[in-house]
Amino acid sequence: MSVLEIKNLHVNVETDQGTREILRGVDLVVNEGEIHAIMGPNGSGKSTLAYTIAGHPKYHVVQGEILLDGENVLKMTVDARARAGLFLAMQYPVEIPGVTVTNFLRTAKTAIDGEAPAIRGWVKDVRESMSNLKMDSAFAERNVNEGFSGGEKKRNEILQLELLKPRFAVLDETDSGLDVDALRIVSEGVNRAKANTGLGILLITHYTRILRYITPDFVHVFVGGRIAEQGGRELADRLEEEGYDRFQVAEAAAE
Amino acid sequence: MPAQMTSTAMPTAEQHGFRPHSDGAFVPVQTRSERFRSVNVEDFAPVTGREHEWKLSPVAAFADLTSGVLDGSRVEIETTVRHAQDGADATGVDVSWIGRDDARVGRTGIPEERASANAWSTFGEALLITVTGEDEKTAAVTRHGLGDAPRAAHTVIEAAPNSRGLIVLRGTGEARLSENVEIVVGEGASLTVVSLQEWSDDAVHLASHFARLGRDSFLKHIVVSLGGKVVRVNPSTHLAEQGSDVEALGLYFADAGQHLEQQVFVHHDAPHTRSRVTYKGALQGAGARTVWVGDVLIGNAAVGTDSYEQNRNLVLTDGTRADSVPNLEIETGDIEGAGHASATGRFDDEQLFYLMARGIREDEARRLVVRGFLTEVVQKIGSPDLEKRLIAAIEAELEGR
Ligand SMILES: Nc1ncnc2c1ncn2[C@@H]1O[C@H](COP(=O)(O)OP(=O)(O)OP(=O)(O)O)[C@@H](O)[C@H]1O
Ligand SMILES: [Mg+2]
DSSP states (O other), X not given: OOEEEEEEEEEEEEETTEEEEEEEEEEEEEETTOEEEEEOOTTSSHHHHHHHHHTOTTEEEEEEEEEETTEEGGGSOHHHHHHHTEEEEOSSXXXXXXXXXXXXXXXXXXXXXXXXXXXXXXXXXXHHHHHHTTOOGGGGGSBTTTTOOXXXXXXXXXXXXXXXXOSEEEEESTTTTOOHHHHHHHHHHHHHHHHHHOOEEEEEOSOGGGXXXXXXXXXXXXXXXXXXXXEOHHXXXXXXXXXXXXHHHHHHHHO | OOOOOSOOOOOOTGGGSOOBOTTSOBOOSSOGGGSOOOSOGGGSOOOOSOSTTTTTSOGGGGHHHHHSOOBOSOOOEEEEEEETXXXXXXXXXXXXXXXXXXXXXXXXXXXXXXXXXXXXXXOOEEEEEEEOSSSOEEEEEEEEOOOSSOEEEEEEEEEOTTOEEEEEEEEEEOOEEEEEEEEEEOTTOEEEEEEEEEEOTTOEXXXXXXXXXXXXXXXXXXXXXXXXXXXXXXXXXXXXXXXXXXXXXXXXXXXXXOEEEEEEEEEEOSTTOEEEEEEEEEEOSTTOEEEEEEEEEEOTTOTTOEEEEEEEEEEOSSSOEEEEEEEEEEOOSOOSEEEEEEEEEEOOHXXXXXXXXXXXXXXXXXXXXHHHHHHHHHTTSOOHHHHHHHHHHHHHHHHTO
């Protein structure tokens, strides 16, 4: 059974104004097949956590560990982390001019599996996943994320999640900017991926509406660069009603 | 042939920019069309490297071409003509040699610098490539191994009214060549000309292309420079008749020690003409050097002009230098649009991160991004065979790191 462990994680980012401490001791354990929702105010460090797991060079880990089945993830390059089974659906997916979705998907799949996928099965898988996500087949020949609407970019992230079959996925505000239909379609995609591969999910969100479709096993409240409280589904509802004030006051008092 | 002497003053780089006019419009100090021009090399002073048209070029590397005696005899060529659709042998493109006094020479433009004039003064015969017929066909004219002695060449490409075709003028092997290429696009014709520089490492190639577009004609002009020590291809397009349209594309990849230059000039000189200039280049390795100068002149007569030019350079390593200089001169207020963009940048690390976060190794991710960057131009060529070949050539350049 796979497990992703984050232990006492402290992360800094270099800014023009100097070094800034963003994550201040995050502890989190995600087991295979579990869904953890992370909710927290803007700027609390949720994306920083996501990027740090994926290995973005801008974020410097100054203390703590990330382990995937006991292996030190922090020692791995970005691509090695992906090949080890980690996946990040980005809050703002990047445009890659001149690289088609088809070419990109095939290259990524080949890299992750260590061999090129059998052509016929692969083409069928791609077509099926696209149609499940209600993506027009014309997207296959478009350049990655170029000119995609916000919602189309998010579908494209989930398309990759379905096709690349990671062991753990971090979904950074995959629900933001989606209309009700798209939200349902994307959520179904995530649930399908989980049903097929049993992956563990770290779901970063501001809204409980996605939790109606994707049921979390745990909810974590993220404030000031660390987890301030954890609970079950009911915690999300409480947050939606009360906001984060309670935690931020506590946070300020602790400073 | 009479030299056209409109002005002997050489503008400086500063003079080529804009100066705000009191009514808010931009008026250039001296227009590009007033540059000194002559077919006679003796009319130009010896090249010092300070002249506006040479100041970004390594003039010492090719003094033989600007001031030496050139061999103006025929260069050996190899020609194939094929149907665009099925690749079968085709007709409709004829290649022959004509005398320097032939009336078909000198209809498109006149040299604006000494290397071009030197070639014009000394070429013996001109290579004439004529395109006729409305079916799509592709002709490849290859010059291979021109040796290490300085040479002159002159080529006239003529597309008959309403004809269609794609001409690839390719250079491989050794060369020290200064040449002029005239392109005459007849009324209603649609012509693509690809100048493909795949010379060997020590080659020097200086070329001036002069295109004149007839009424409602279309020219796609593509400069692809990959091989050679110094390659300078300067295409000028005269949109001389109503409704003419040019798409000028360029693609270059400079390695260590390579100088690749292009000075692109588009002259809107008739109503409702259109131009799109897109040049993209990559630089990799110490001393890799590229120059792009894009001049667009929208003349008095060119009402309803629609023009846009852009140059983008991707810097892959330290120690490279890319110059990118767009100039826009507008003499009429009555235009549809005119714009330019120029950018030289490093590799986008966010693109790299995105690809690597999907398991793709760094070197392959870089390849994908560079290839993608240049592919935008390749995709516009409109010849699948050539596109495939060029993508392979770009990959080879990338691996040569
Ligand atoms: N590269 C960076 N340079 C400077 N500051 C940064 C950088 N990345 C993050 N930060 C800062 O760190 C803090 C946390 O940012 P982060 O994006 O992790 O927040 P978030 O919780 O994801 O917020 P949101 O809900 O708005 O997405 C913010 O104050 C942000 O401005
Ligand atoms: Mg965020």
